[in-house]
Amino acid sequence: MAETDSESHFEEERLHHSHAGRYVWVWAALMILTGLTYWLSRFHFPGGWAVTVALVIASAKGTLVALFFMHLWDQRGANRLVFVTSLVFVALLVGLTIADNATRFPLANPPGSLGGWPASSMPQGGMPPAGEAR
Amino acid sequence: MPASTTHVAHHFESLEKQTHAARLGMWLFLATEVLLFTALFAAYAVYRYLYSPTFAEASRSLTTWIGAVNTLVLVTSSLTVAMGLNAVMQGKPRRTAVLFGVSVLLALVFLGFKYVEYSHHFQTGELPGKYYHGEVQGAGASLFYTLYFLITGLHGIHVVIGMCVLAVVGTLSWMGRFGAEYHTPVELAGLYWHLVDLIWIFVFPLIYLI
Numbered sequence: 402m403a404e405t406d407s408e409s410h411f412e413e414e415r416l417h418h419s420h421a422g423r424y425v426w427v428w429a430a431l432m433i434l435t436g437l438t439y440w441l442s443r444f445h446f447p448g449g450w451a452v453t454v455a456l457v458i459a460s461a462k463g464t465l466v467a468l469f470f471m472h473l474w475d476q477r478g479a480n481r482l483v484f485v486t487s488l489v490f491v492a493l494l495v496g497l498t499i500a501d502n503a504t505r506f507p508l509a510n511p512p513g514s515l516g517g518w519p520a521s522s523m524p525q526g527g528m529p530p531a532g533e534a535r
Numbered sequence: 536m537p538a539s540t541t542h543v544a545h546h547f548e549s550l551e552k553q554t555h556a557a558r559l560g561m562w563l564f565l566a567t568e569v570l571l572f573t574a575l576f577a578a579y580a581v582y583r584y585l586y587s588p589t590f591a592e593a594s595r596s597l598t599t600w601i602g603a604v605n606t607l608v609l610v611t612s613s614l615t616v617a618m619g620l621n622a623v624m625q626g627k628p629r630r631t632a633v634l635f636g637v638s639v640l641l642a643l644v645f646l647g648f649k650y651v652e653y654s655h656h657f658q659t660g661e662l663p664g665k666y667y668h669g670e671v672q673g674a675g676a677s678l679f680y681t682l683y684f685l686i687t688g689l690h691g692i693h694v695v696i697g698m699c700v701l702a703v704v705g706t707l708s709w710m711g712r713f714g715a716e717y718h719t720p721v722e723l724a725g726l727y728w729h730l731v732d733l734i735w736i737f738v739f740p741l742i743y744l745i
Contacts, residue, residue, distance in 0.1 A: 421621050428614040432607060435739075439603040442744040455740035462736045470617045470729045477555075480562045487566035491573045498577045502584055 427469045434462050542717040554719050561723045565730050572734050575689065579682045579741060586675025593671045593679040594742065598652065602743035605648050606735060612641035613732040616725045626715040628708040635705030638728065642698045649691055686738055697731045700724045
């Protein structure tokens with residue numbers, strides 16, 4: 402493992418420099434953001450906005466914890482890489498599973514055949530009725 | 536440096552390299568923890584998508600302020616853990632022990648609130664799977680509580696494990712095993728606790744708010 406001078410110097414500095422002030426600021430921000438997301442949840446945003454707002458605030462809080470409480474801000478690349486890689490897999494696992502469920506439709510076989518719509522429910526010359534889609 | 540030679544295992548060149556290796560190993564472990572919870576979050580996301588109205592109604596039936604207060608409690612316990620690492624780095628391991636003790640007490644407050652919630656669910660029949668006989672009806676209502684208990688239960692187990700780790704490391708710190716030179720266990724215990732906090736930061740909006 403190649404160790405550069407600046408990194409060693411940085412680690413050395415971490416040993417003697419107090420981070421107490423930084424921790425208190427991060428804690429204050431986390432408390433305020435928790436209050437904000439609780440307050441905003443009382444309003445009924447249309448569509449998917451409630452989810453979006455809640456998750457954006459949660460991500461902001463999570464970033465603060467990972468960067469400052471967990472010291473990713475002043476640590477070297479390998480630890481960051483491991484954590485960011487895990488987040489990539491979080492996005493893949495949640496994103497692809499949702500995308501799968503959101504894009505399912507009954508098989509497009511001919512009406513009345515196996516995997517197709519029952520012959521009677523097929524409207525004249527068109528797509529199956531939307532209500533049958535789930 | 537006498538302190539650094541006594542703590543270095545023979546297969547490491549220096550304390551610094553050993554610390555880097557320990558830290559990287561901890562981060563790899565934390566990544567597997569993230570993926571463990573992600574499996575449950577993915578299941579939650581799918582069923583919330585498929586049964587949105589029922590999940591929204593069931594979510595509203597939870598006591599939101601308890602979730603919010605528990606978030607504040609965990610965030611504060613993370614601060615005391617971070618301050619504990621700061622104290623040992625300044626050569627004050629006894630202060631670290633006290634701060635970790637405060638964190639353990641805050642974790643007990645968190646579990647106390649969870650106990651209040653769980654006993655309420657048990658009384659009103661909001662139980663997982665086939666045992667569900669709560670007020671919210673419709674397909675997906677029992678699924679919501681199945682996932683609720685799985686996610687908060689797994690997180691609760693992590694809180695208990697984290698409390699034990701903090702108690703042990705705090706005790707060792709009080710006994711003077713760590714100092715400004717060597718404090719890797721204090722740092723790694725802190726990392727674990729911050730991850731428990733980090734996961735709750737996402738559990739809270741997903742289960743209580745949306």
